[in-house]
Amino acid sequence: MSAAPLAVVGNPAGRRVTLFQEAVRARGLPPARVVAWREVLDGGAVFHAGETVRIDSPGEDPEVERLLRGVSDPTRVEGTGRWYRRFTEAVDAVAGAVAEAGGRLLTGPADLRVLFDKRRCHQVLERAGLPVPPSPTSGPAAPPVRGWADVRELLARPGLRRMFVKLAHGSSASGVLALESGPGGRVRATTSVERLPSGALHNSLHVRRYEDERVIGAVVDALAPDGLHVERWLPKASQRGRSADLRVVTVAGRATHAVVRTAPGPMTNLHLGGARGDLDAAVAAVGAAGGSWEHDALAVCERAAAAFPATLCVGVDLLPATGWRRFAVGEVNAFGDLLPGLTGLPGTTAAGLDTYAAQLDAVLPSARQDPHAPRATCPRP
Numbered sequence: 001m002s003a004a005p006l007a008v009v010g011n012p013a014g015r016r017v018t019l020f021q022e023a024v025r026a027r028g029l030p031p032a033r034v035v036a037w038r039e040v041l042d043g044g045a046v047f048h049a050g051e052t053v054r055i056d057s058p059g060e061d062p063e064v065e066r067l068l069r070g071v072s073d074p075t076r077v078e079g080t081g082r083w084y085r086r087f088t089e090a091v092d093a094v095a096g097a098v099a100e101a102g103g104r105l106l107t108g109p110a111d112l113r114v115l116f117d118k119r120r121c122h123q124v125l126e127r128a129g130l131p132v133p134p135s136p137t138s139g140p141a142a143p144p145v146r147g148w149a150d151v152r153e154l155l156a157r158p159g160l161r162r163m164f165v166k167l168a169h170g171s172s173a174s175g176v177l178a179l180e181s182g183p184g185g186r187v188r189a190t191t192s193v194e195r196l197p198s199g200a201l202h203n204s205l206h207v208r209r210y211e212d213e214r215v216i217g218a219v220v221d222a223l224a225p226d227g228l229h230v231e232r233w234l235p236k237a238s239q240r241g242r243s244a245d246l247r248v249v250t251v252a253g254r255a256t257h258a259v260v261r262t263a264p265g266p267m268t269n270l271h272l273g274g275a276r277g278d279l280d281a282a283v284a285a286v287g288a289a290g291g292s293w294e295h296d297a298l299a300v301c302e303r304a305a306a307a308f309p310a311t312l313c314v315g316v317d318l319l320p321a322t323g324w325r326r327f328a329v330g331e332v333n334a335f336g337d338l339l340p341g342l343t344g345l346p347g348t349t350a351a352g353l354d355t356y357a358a359q360l361d362a363v364l365p366s367a368r369q370d371p372h373a374p375r376a377t378c379p380r381p
């Protein structure tokens with residue numbers, strides 16, 4: 001077994017670190033050393049010689065959120081531009097300290113810079129020849145979207161009458177609007193953003209609709225200084241009357257885990273009322289439509305992951321078009337592996353393993369050959 005000690009940069013009390021440590025324990029390894037994001041942001045993080053270091057999400061800690069975004073209320077939407085600058089600086093500091101200690105990073109700092117900018121991520125995927133929703137904002141010559149006036153103009157373009165407007169550095173559906181323009185210039189927005197009478201924007205667990213252009217415009221104008229990404233709204237396939245997409249996790253470049261997410265509205269994020277759907281039914285639907293699950297779905301995710309070669313694990317949001325025959329990559333998530341209880345795809349090296357155990361398996365390959373090493377397995381959800 002590899003002798004390299006493990007460290008994880010994360011939030012010690014968060015679910016991600018807890019689940020990672022469970023996988024470490026199940027593997028018979030001593031616990032990973034946890035380097036708290038608070039320590040990193042205070043400039044006090046230290047890395048030890050020869051450590052293998054996983055960088056995990058700075059989420060799940062309101063104090064860390066406050067330090068990164070500069071807002072005292074973590075439910076506020078604003079501040080993601082500053083979050084991005086501080087987060088990427090902090091990642092660079094971690095990378096420098098790990099390199100100095102002669103350690104190894106499992107998450108690439110340059111990859112993170114791209115993964116946390118939806119415009120750059122889209123551009124990188126498009127250049128790699130991957131199917132992505134058409135976007136007027138991700139090309140090198142694309143003008144920035146400065147506010148509602150720009151978005152209104154884009155909405156009038158063919159192919160963009162239904163569009164997604166997203167915070168460039170957002171995640172968990174924060175600051176995402178699905179916009180539709182109708183006859184007579186009417187506009188409708190479906191979003192998790194709640195705008196208070198004071199004008200403050202909050203993330204809400206309830207998806208709501210706005211039909212008053214003044215309100216929609218005010219929301220977009222308030223989001224714009226943090227950076228916006230715009231792309232065509234692709235009509236998604238459905239399952240039992242709900243819109244569906246897939247989260248596919250890759251480990252060391254291979255698609256290892258997949259889950260269908262379904263929701264009554266256009267956003268499938270699980271905390272917004274999205275639910276896990278039926279993967280077998282999705283695989284069957286792809287086959288019935290004349291497609292290949294391996295080639296049209298999983299291989300696309302592996303090609304998307306290949307654009308981030310310095311990162312062990314990514315979570316690909318794969319959007320199936322109506323009819324389950326064609327797919328587009330919605331985004332790639334650096335911290336897309338929080339899928340408790342989900343075991344790996346049958347026939348892969350991750351079969352029977354959760355996402356964390358599968359990552360350990362990939363970095364500690366010799367452990368697999370030890371017949372006495374306990375395996376981290378989870379019951380099927």
Ligand SMILES: Nc1ncnc2c1ncn2[C@@H]1O[C@H](COP(=O)(O)OP(=O)(O)O)[C@@H](O)[C@H]1O
Pocket residue numbers: 133164166170171172173174176231232233234235236245266267268269317319330331
């Ligand atoms: N272009 C699109 N067409 C259709 N649905 C989309 C599109 N972009 C995003 N979505 C849906 O919106 C949700 C959130 O978008 P996403 O880009 O994944 O942002 P986040 O980082 O906040 O999760 C996803 O669940 C996805 O299904």
Ligand SMILES: [Mg+2]
Pocket residue numbers: 172173317331
């Ligand atoms: Mg997403």
